[in-house]
Amino acid sequence: MNAIDSVRDILTRNMRQSGIVIAFVAIVVLFAALNPNFLSPTNLTNIVLQYSYILILAIGMVMIIVAGQIDLSVGSVVALTGAVSAVVVVRQGLPWYVGVLAALFVGLLVGIWQGFWVAYVGIPGFIVTLAGMLLFRGLTFLVLDNKSLSPFGGTYYDIANGFLNGLLGGNGFDVFTLVIFGIAVAGYAVSQWRTRQGKIAYQQTVESMPLFVAKLVAVAVVVMWFGYQLSISRGLPIVLIILAVLIIAYTLVTQKSVFGRHVYAVGGNRHAAELSGVKVRKVNFWIFVNMGVLASVAGVVYSSRMNGAQPGAGNMFELDAIAACFIGGASTTGGVGRVGGAMIGGLIMAVMSNGMQLMGVPQSMQQVVKGLVLLLAVAFDIYNKRRASVLR
């Protein structure tokens, strides 16, 4: 690769891949400069707690969008599963885990219901989930009798509000939190190193050694700093552990499993996938089942966070989750998008909402800004793709 090619490569391919990360960093720096409290340990912890359920929804949503579908019902499913859980735990007085299982079961049923209509009846996901949005919202009102149910209290409340703190001691900071973050950084470094070695083995171009090390160090510093901030605040949020497990599991499913490969194939060229023997209906069915279950996980986390269930819970969550996917680089035509990208997209939304709240920006203005960011992010992506194809 000669000098001109390298420059071209950085301008096109790298720009597209890392543009979203750069944008994220820029937004964080901007809010940190505007408000000294933004990067405080308490506020960082709050961001994690406040937006975890959107990130959980975005994991399932990115798979649906990659397959060329959309799910508008997840906000209502969050409300319905939270409501069922509240009825079981608060009204019936059963243990917390029965509530969680009941919510997950309802999520599973919802997923099977929507998957059936999309995959086996052949109704577009847009219509099925638009119907689902109304249907499950209505059921939520029925289940809750139009009234809020609270409080959960106890262990159920800890799912989204609890922390692991002091397991390994520490003076003014939590050692356990730091150890977990240390393991995460080491794991990231090893996987990056192995990817790089793999590329070298196949004689593909890789970034130069100093750049590679600089990238790893930068990530390690940021992650460890974030871990330290958490550790001097309230410790490791339980919901962050749930989120991390889901992100790792679904990155594996989408990038390394046969099912994940088929999801991308269906989104890339449904016809070709079908002719190649991919069971398109099965893929469509299971992505909706999966979304239903993940929405119920988000429902549990949200109802726990709110310490109760309201008939209007989860309103507009679907739009936040969809926006997270598109800001994170998913293609509107399907076939392109990653769990990691959707997570960064979700964090951009989270950081913007939180930052603007801290600055006292009115709700109306926040909506305007978020709308514009979504539009610009997709426009930037399309612009980059076009430029890349011209340069090629």
Next chain:
Amino acid sequence: MRGRTPLLALRQVSRYFGAVEALVDVDLEVHAHEVVALVGDNGAGKSTLAKVVAGVLSPSSGQVEVDGEPVTISSPSVANQLGVASVFQDLAVCENLDVTANVFLGQELRGRAGLLRDGEMETETRALLEHLTIRIPSVRTPLRHLSAGQRQAVVIARTLIGQPRIVVLDEPTAALSVAQTAEVLTHIQRLRELGLGVILISHNLNDVRAVSDRIEVLRHGRNNGSFPASATHEEILAAITGAA
């Protein structure tokens, strides 16, 4: 070839689309070590026949046999299991996936817990491309970065995955340059040497006569003559147009 059980046989196969008769009582036999060309004018039913064999369409009536056993090819994956591999006219690739993923699509090598055996699939893909003398920058290149000819090469490499016994090629050379066409024809001959039965659908009589053992003509969805490869251009053309 007489007296042996054909690898694939169509007996009195018909396919209707409403009132349209795409195929009417068509008979076709393909043996091992044989390239059978299927020619005919536009709308003669060639692609419909290919799709029936590939499991994309089911016949309205008639019987399909593999190794003399009656079978129902109800889906492309059933076709795969029966050892039938197909290449379709429209470039059927996923542009968002890389070369390896496209070659193994629908027939991925699975390791523990349904995870992809990426390393092995890459090695096999590279060996396959080398075997067919196909030049592609990297097996990790997404298909949207390849030319039409390179894409067709990937599609043809696909047919050799999973030890097929019957390969259906629907206009495999339609989008290719002269040099690439010659390469594809060599590949077809290699398929015969490997003992496969090949159904080659083409408009190009020169291509067809260069590689096939037998030429079957379809006209208005019906059999309209069977010729040895030594038949003259005019004889075949007459059967195609119905001038005879």
